[in-house]
Amino acid sequence: xxxxxxxxxxxxxxxxxxxxAKRLPAAGGLIATMPLAGAxxxxxxxxxxxxxxxxxxxxxxxxxxxxxxxxxxxLVAFSCFRWHRSLAxxxxxxFAAWGLAALVHLLILK
Numbered sequence: 001x002x003x004x005x006x007x008x009x010x011x012x013x014x015x016x017x018x019x020x021a022k023r024l025p026a027a028g029g030l031i032a033t034m035p036l037a038g039a040x041x042x043x044x045x046x047x048x049x050x051x052x053x054x055x056x057x058x059x060x061x062x063x064x065x066x067x068x069x070x071x072x073x074x075l076v077a078f079s080c081f082r083w084h085r086s087l088a089x090x091x092x093x094x095f096a097a098w099g100l101a102a103l104v105h106l107l108i109l110k
């Protein structure tokens with residue numbers, strides 16, 4: 001039941017951001033990057049860890065520093081679209097840049 005609830009809440013957020021982005025692209029982008037997903041994960045981690053503060057702190061630290069690879073992802077995507085690249089190129093380049101930044105993120109937080 002918990003997995004179904006997690007999936008349903010995630011879908012609602014994705015559908016809401018997508019629907020809003022059709023009319024107001026910038027607002028849809030804001031919704032998509034809001035810490036809604038992070039907050040949901042924080043709640044689930046809290047419940048599943050029994051409120052273990054060490055787990056919560058480690059998750060929060062990882063999420064905080066994880067913002068940097070996400071910023072790099074969107075900077076690369078923005079640049080690709082500005083340079084009139086296709087969606088496939090933009091996503092490939094963005095995920096590659098995110099992957100490298102995420103690797104650095106994991107190495108630093110070890």
